[in-house]
Amino acid sequence: xxxxxxxxxxxxxxxxxxxxxxxxxxxxxxxxxxxxxxxxxxxxxxxxxxxxxxxxxxxxxxxxxxxxxxxxxxxxxxxxxxxxxxxxxxxxxxxxxxxxxxxxxxxxxxxxxxxxxxxxxxxxxxxxxxxxxxxxxxxxxxxxxxxxxxxxxxxxxxxxxxxxxxxxxxxxxxxxxxxxxxxxxxxxxxxxxxxxxxxxxxxxxxxxxxxxxxxxxxxxxxxxxxxxxxxxx
Amino acid sequence: xxxxxxxxxxxxxxxxxxxxxxxxxxxxxxxxxxxxxxxxxxxxxxxxxxxxxxxxxxxxxxxxxxxxxxxxxxxxxxxxxxxxxxxxxxxxxxxxxxxxx
Numbered sequence: 001x002x003x004x005x006x007x008x009x010x011x012x013x014x015x016x017x018x019x020x021x022x023x024x025x026x027x028x029x030x031x032x033x034x035x036x037x038x039x040x041x042x043x044x045x046x047x048x049x050x051x052x053x054x055x056x057x058x059x060x061x062x063x064x065x066x067x068x069x070x071x072x073x074x075x076x077x078x079x080x081x082x083x084x085x086x087x088x089x090x091x092x093x094x095x096x097x098x099x100x101x102x103x104x105x106x107x108x109x110x111x112x113x114x115x116x117x118x119x120x121x122x123x124x125x126x127x128x129x130x131x132x133x134x135x136x137x138x139x140x141x142x143x144x145x146x147x148x149x150x151x152x153x154x155x156x157x158x159x160x161x162x163x164x165x166x167x168x169x170x171x172x173x174x175x176x177x178x179x180x181x182x183x184x185x186x187x188x189x190x191x192x193x194x195x196x197x198x199x200x201x202x203x204x205x206x207x208x209x210x211x212x213x214x215x216x217x218x219x220x221x222x223x224x225x226x227x228x229x230x231x232x233x
Numbered sequence: 234x235x236x237x238x239x240x241x242x243x244x245x246x247x248x249x250x251x252x253x254x255x256x257x258x259x260x261x262x263x264x265x266x267x268x269x270x271x272x273x274x275x276x277x278x279x280x281x282x283x284x285x286x287x288x289x290x291x292x293x294x295x296x297x298x299x300x301x302x303x304x305x306x307x308x309x310x311x312x313x314x315x316x317x318x319x320x321x322x323x324x325x326x327x328x329x330x331x332x333x334x
Contacts, residue, residue: 035240036305036306036308036309039305039306039309040309040312043312043313043315043316044312046313046316047312047315047316047319048316049316050316050317050319050320051319051320051323054320054323054324055323058323058324058327061281062327065331080263080266084263087259088256088259091252091255091256091259092252094295094299095249095251095252095255095299097299098248098251098299099248101242101301102242102243102244102245102248105238105239105240105242106237106238106239201239202239208301211299211300215296215299215300216300218295218299219292219295219296222288222291222292222295223285223288223292225262225288226262226266226284226285226288227284230262230263230265230284231266231280231281231284232266233269233270233271233280
């Protein structure tokens with residue numbers, strides 16, 4: 001979209017060239033202030049999210065310090081390689097998100113749409129792998145209350161507190177998966193808007209703010225992966 | 234159509250370097266999980282410490298480069314820090330209870 005695409009009412013005289021640029025909402029002084037306000041707003045929301053997920057992590061580590069042996073045993077039963085693969089998938093999607101924002105910054109609108117689509121595809125791959133992993137967990141009778149066995153598939157008895165680790169595992173990963181799905185919807189809308197020419201080099205704040213959200217989803221997983229899968233001893 | 238950047242941001246090369254670094258750290262932390270550092274180094278917190286240290290490194294790379302904290306305004310940086318600082322306060326206050334019972 002070029003500056004000439006922006007409609008200016010004929011009866012309104014032009015005051016200066018600024019009128020030709022994408023305009024900001026009236027409560028803001030200029031585009032820069034509007035952009036910064038949006039970014040700050042997203043960070044305030046993310047600060048909430050950090051504390052929201054933070055409580056789960058704190059609870060986990062407190063309980064782990066009490067029932068170390070059972071938590072390590074439970075972690076060994078989880079499918080670590082899917083967790084690892086999913087971390088790589090999310091890191092890659094975060095990279096594409098960052099490069100989409102970069103493309104928006106340099107005005108390469110088509111590249112923005114393409115990279116957003118890569119990001120969305122990788123998010124769906126993550127989700128698919130996670131669902132497959134839940135299937136394996138179900139098969140191994142690792143779902144407390146619904147399908148749980150006190151004996152592992154290898155025939156060794158499971159520790160008394162393994163279900164506690166599993167409750168943390170399901171609560172944290174399902175909550176994270178919900179964030180992934182919200183991200184897919186959000187990024188799809190942004191990709192569509194971008195495709196329709198709603199953003200340009202001077203105004204792409206929604207792409208940037210959606211990117212912040214997506215990187216946060218990656219950030220949570222960066223901590224969930226070692227916490228749930230890697231504390232095996 | 235390689236127009237000039239409208240806002241300061243990391244270059245495409247920087248983004249690739251960060252991605253490679255993140256993948257290497259992922260390999261490192263996964264590999265480290267198969268070594269029992271607690272037994273090796275006679276301590277209780279080595280495994281958790283190593284896993285979380287690498288996670289913090291990865292998170293820092295994402296926050297600073299992918300989330301543009303290095304390139305944005307200082308106010309945005311402060312807002313970004315706020316969430317983590319409050320989390321640290323929560324962890325510190327919780328620890329005074331659980332670590333010293």
